[in-house]
Amino acid sequence: MPNPAARPRVVEAAYWLWMLAAGLLIVLALLSLATSSDAVRERFASADAGHVDALVTLLRVSGGVWLFAAVVVGLLAGPVRAGHARLRPVLVGWSVVVAVLLLVQVATGLTTAVLLPVPVLLLIAAVLAYRSSANIWFRP
Template sequence: MEIAERRPTVVTAAYWLWFVAAVVCVLMGMGYLLATEEILLEEGADAGTVGDQVNLLRMYGGISLISGLFVGVLSGFARKGDPRFRRSLVAFSIMLAIFQIATISVSGFYAVAIVVPAITACVLVYRPTAQPWFER
């Protein structure tokens, strides 16, 4: 019987960091998708532009929700050792980080809770100790 190769710890850590970023993205997306005009008016938004603000929040929420689901699915495949999914997940994580930083006025702290784990996972998955896992 052949002994299974053990997954490097950095790959497991990167997976869980991507998982955290995906969960925050999904939860934040659900929250912004449920935004209503009444909620914004209670917080003191301008009554003339509240409709546009709701549309902006819902669009941002939809993008975040889909991005979180996408990161969650791809991270599972990257954890198994497929280098194609690793490359695509790193590229998408960088794009997601740029999007979150560009829209930090909408997301606030949640952008930091997505960007830091996602970028850290991108660095970890390309560490020299993770290379043999993706070259087998």
């Protein structure tokens, strides 16, 4: 196992960006899960009741997905920070998938643009994890 004192700064930065993104994803998930279905129905009172029920279901499902995504990012970031080379591509791939899904939700209007920092943080952390100075840390 590599010496933690010799850990490159880009690995530290990537770790903290992943943790910040995970925290923001948890907030997003809790907001999606805790939003009152009556408030959604009031907001879309002019829409068909079936469509509003589908929107409430989509809101709950996306909240569960974001909570799961945040837990995975949070659990994988620690071992990657410690130097586990095999988990680095897993976490980077997961970060890209979550970022793309968030961008799709923002583009379709299911999520507000206020959440755009989350995919940006995930993608920046993924790039930092593969910088040449970080590659030294992940050598076997």
